[in-house]
Amino acid sequence: MTLKRPPYQPRDATRAVTIRDVARDAGVSVATVSRALNHRGHVAEAVRLRVREVADALRYAPHPGARNLSSRSTHTLGVVLPVLHGEFYSSLMRGIDQVARSHGLHLLVSSHHGRRDEQDAALQALRGRVEGLIVMSAAHAPGEDAGLLHIGVPAVSLDDADAAGMSTIAIDNRGGAVAMVRHLLSRGHRRIAFIGGPAGQPEAVARELGYRQAMADFGLEEWVVEGAFDEASGHGACAGILRQGLRPDAVFAGNDLMALGCLFALTQAGVRVPQDVALVGFDDIPLAAYAHPGLTTMRVDAAELGRRAVRLLLSSTGAIADPDIEPGLLATTLVVRASCAAAEDPEA
Amino acid sequence: MTLKRPPYQPRDATRAVTIRDVARDAGVSVATVSRALNHRGHVAEAVRLRVREVADALRYAPHPGARNLSSRSTHTLGVVLPVLHGEFYSSLMRGIDQVARSHGLHLLVSSHHGRRDEQDAALQALRGRVEGLIVMSAAHAPGEDAGLLHIGVPAVSLDDADAAGMSTIAIDNRGGAVAMVRHLLSRGHRRIAFIGGPAGQPEAVARELGYRQAMADFGLEEWVVEGAFDEASGHGACAGILRQGLRPDAVFAGNDLMALGCLFALTQAGVRVPQDVALVGFDDIPLAAYAHPGLTTMRVDAAELGRRAVRLLLSSTGAIADPDIEPGLLATTLVVRASCAAAEDPEA
DNA sequence: CTGTTAGCGCCTTCAG
DNA sequence: CTGAAGGCGCTAACAG
Numbered sequence: 001m002t003l004k005r006p007p008y009q010p011r012d013a014t015r016a017v018t019i020r021d022v023a024r025d026a027g028v029s030v031a032t033v034s035r036a037l038n039h040r041g042h043v044a045e046a047v048r049l050r051v052r053e054v055a056d057a058l059r060y061a062p063h064p065g066a067r068n069l070s071s072r073s074t075h076t077l078g079v080v081l082p083v084l085h086g087e088f089y090s091s092l093m094r095g096i097d098q099v100a101r102s103h104g105l106h107l108l109v110s111s112h113h114g115r116r117d118e119q120d121a122a123l124q125a126l127r128g129r130v131e132g133l134i135v136m137s138a139a140h141a142p143g144e145d146a147g148l149l150h151i152g153v154p155a156v157s158l159d160d161a162d163a164a165g166m167s168t169i170a171i172d173n174r175g176g177a178v179a180m181v182r183h184l185l186s187r188g189h190r191r192i193a194f195i196g197g198p199a200g201q202p203e204a205v206a207r208e209l210g211y212r213q214a215m216a217d218f219g220l221e222e223w224v225v226e227g228a229f230d231e232a233s234g235h236g237a238c239a240g241i242l243r244q245g246l247r248p249d250a251v252f253a254g255n256d257l258m259a260l261g262c263l264f265a266l267t268q269a270g271v272r273v274p275q276d277v278a279l280v281g282f283d284d285i286p287l288a289a290y291a292h293p294g295l296t297t298m299r300v301d302a303a304e305l306g307r308r309a310v311r312l313l314l315s316s317t318g319a320i321a322d323p324d325i326e327p328g329l330l331a332t333t334l335v336v337r338a339s340c341a342a343a344e345d346p347e348a
Numbered sequence: 349m350t351l352k353r354p355p356y357q358p359r360d361a362t363r364a365v366t367i368r369d370v371a372r373d374a375g376v377s378v379a380t381v382s383r384a385l386n387h388r389g390h391v392a393e394a395v396r397l398r399v400r401e402v403a404d405a406l407r408y409a410p411h412p413g414a415r416n417l418s419s420r421s422t423h424t425l426g427v428v429l430p431v432l433h434g435e436f437y438s439s440l441m442r443g444i445d446q447v448a449r450s451h452g453l454h455l456l457v458s459s460h461h462g463r464r465d466e467q468d469a470a471l472q473a474l475r476g477r478v479e480g481l482i483v484m485s486a487a488h489a490p491g492e493d494a495g496l497l498h499i500g501v502p503a504v505s506l507d508d509a510d511a512a513g514m515s516t517i518a519i520d521n522r523g524g525a526v527a528m529v530r531h532l533l534s535r536g537h538r539r540i541a542f543i544g545g546p547a548g549q550p551e552a553v554a555r556e557l558g559y560r561q562a563m564a565d566f567g568l569e570e571w572v573v574e575g576a577f578d579e580a581s582g583h584g585a586c587a588g589i590l591r592q593g594l595r596p597d598a599v600f601a602g603n604d605l606m607a608l609g610c611l612f613a614l615t616q617a618g619v620r621v622p623q624d625v626a627l628v629g630f631d632d633i634p635l636a637a638y639a640h641p642g643l644t645t646m647r648v649d650a651a652e653l654g655r656r657a658v659r660l661l662l663s664s665t666g667a668i669a670d671p672d673i674e675p676g677l678l679a680t681t682l683v684v685r686a687s688c689a690a691a692e693d694p695e696a
Numbered sequence: 697c698t699g700t701t702a703g704c705g706c707c708t709t710c711a712g
Numbered sequence: 713c714t715g716a717a718g719g720c721g722c723t724a725a726c727a728g
Contacts, residue, residue, distance in 0.1 A: 007725045008354060016476070016500065016721095018720095018721055018722085019721065019722065019723095020721080020722095028698075028699085029699045029700075030699090030700095030721090030723090031697065031698070031699060031700075031701090031722095031723080031724080032697090032698055032699075034586075034722065034723060035688075035697095035698085035723095037499050038723085040723085041697085041724095041725090042697060042698095043697070043698080044697060044698085047697085048697085060719080061475050061476065062722070063417070063476045063720085063722070064476045064477050065413045065414075065416035065417045065422070065474075065477075065720085065722095066413075066417050066720070066721030066722045066723090067706090067708090067721075067722055067723075068413040068703050068704090068722090069411075069413045069414050069417055069705065069720090069721080069723090070703080070724080071703075071721075071722075071723055071724085074413070078454070081706085083440055083442065084438060084441045084445055085435075085438035085439050085441060085442040086438060087435075089438065090434060090437065090438035090441075091433050091434045093430055093433060093438075094431065094459075095434040097432055097457075097459055101459075103457075104475075106456055106458070107456070107457050107458070108454055108455070108456055109387075109425070109445075109455055109457050110449075110454070110455070110566065111442075112444055113447075121577060123545035124409060124453060126410075127364075127409050128364070128410075128411045128412045128413060129412050129413070129454075130407070133718080154366065162715090207683075230634070231634055231637075231638045231718075232638075232712095235638060240675060249531060253711045254716050257634075257635075260635060260638060263636055264638045264639070267640055268640065285454075285580055286578070287577075287579060287605075287608060287635060290579045290580075290583060290609055290612050290616055291612070292612050292616065330717045333624060339722075352728075359698095364705095366705055366706085367705065367706065367707095368705080368706095376714075376715085377714065377715045377716075378706080378707090378715090378716095379707080379708080379714070379716075379717095380713090380714060381714080382706070382707060382708085383707090383708095383713095383714085386707085388707085389708090389709090389713085389714095390713060390714095391713070391714080392713065392714090395713085395714085410705080410706070411704085411705050411706070413704085413705080414704070414705030414706045414707090414720090415706055416706090416720095417704090417705080417706075417707095417719095417721065417722090418705075418707045418708080418719080418720050419706075419707060419708090419720090419722050420705045523712080590701095598713060604698075620702090
């Protein structure tokens, strides 16, 4: 026989009220409290009411960690993105948040800044905390696994690169770029310059690929200038283009921010848009509509991507049955504004 | 004597590896594994190495919920904001993320869309999951408590309204607006119209208050037009102003988005900025610098606010000692660009 | 319908 | 330096 030890007391003085306190005050067992509060099993209505009352009076709230431990459910989703700021990612977050919240799920977010090591750390840290994962992965070589293998929970990828059989849903950047070039071609433009994004960034790569593909399909010469997806680089790239001997018919900026940078550069240089040169972007950020002239662009609905990602994730866990949600690409929408008037439309 | 029951088995087939598995394979007790892995207490170096090895081989990772339950630490911070998208909030998130990550803390985020009930739900849901809270609260009447009382963890508020002795750090919107008006006055402007933001939104309120205060101090007549902090409303408000008989010397838009909307409206109407009317905004969003003309504005460093909020939170928990971080207001910075030329500077 | 009790996975005394 | 065992707060069998 061992002696009775002093009770284990790591608890601090301001201990939260537990299910035991409620049980004691309500004169029932903890099991009954649990059942009453979770509407699980059958509990006499009178008892349920009393328990509810006591719980409220005590300001009782179940300890999520404990609940998680014993029921193996965390009610939270992990979101791992390259970064958390900017129009695209914050809209994406909003979409994710909307659907997650409507299903009573929390969001544990993390960013990896495009670095594989940070991504690994983030995923590792999320292990056991989340019941599902939405990941836009760091750049990785085509052959290399994206590091999303041993996760142990359902996950959906927001990259084109479909990692190890994971569900994937992504913006069709390549298709959008192809469509944009075709639009320019249909308007009679032939010398089309493209301002690309940061090397290796998936979106930038996909858009440039689309541009190259569409130009090649038409047997036209490619004209790619480097950019960085921000206004400054759009401004700079455009200035560079203007310094060339041959002026393009149209400039296709890899995103709207760069397109706006271009627009200001062109305006400053006295080059008229769209009379002297057509200008198009990609993303359809709010300002695209208010620029002067309005910017023709390819709308990307990041919030919708987020919503679909969560639904896809939930449907894969069986939490919801949503037959409309399927892995694949989310199409972009061409938005035609004044910055790219028809070349065969002289009065533009 | 009770009969031996069948072992409790809610675990699914794909059970994660636990500390017990590591202990067994390493031929030691779970306590030793715990000590070895957490560098707590003394463990023979050889044993530590072997445990480490086995743990790695098994891809063991401690279960956060269990750890939380027994050690009462979650290593996560809760962030509750009105919304998650937009330039300001996403920059704020980035700042918070930076510092949190550098301290090995996770972020549980939630938005309440300015609604008190959603905020309460969010805070309730975070209880027990987080060790600290950063909150920008929903609009609440001056007297009413902000609903941040019974949280039970250290918290910092990002509102001016200092709730129940909580630490507060916020952008000095009012001071910034006052400074902006003074700047306009110093440039010789007197008829200054102000485009406000959504009613009740704390930032909007503070900025309008600053404008009114500064105008009153100078004995000038106020001229406030309603807006909604987006480009469209800026455009509309400006059009409304132009329809008035008397044109203002200067238009002070409550934020840059509206200022840009104004700029386009003015351009379309053939009104020159800054020759015919000066235009200033608030926020210093990236595009402000690339607008034509460049937009004079009041820079708000949201990321810095986020960084400071986390540091303030951590210093209040004693996690870090950072004497430089103190509650209070974060000053804004006047950024002078071409949209508001000196009235007494004719060649502008 | 309700109470009892065995864990969930981990950390932490205490004894050896 | 290491092992055994209790307990964190809760849920889920099972017995009554």
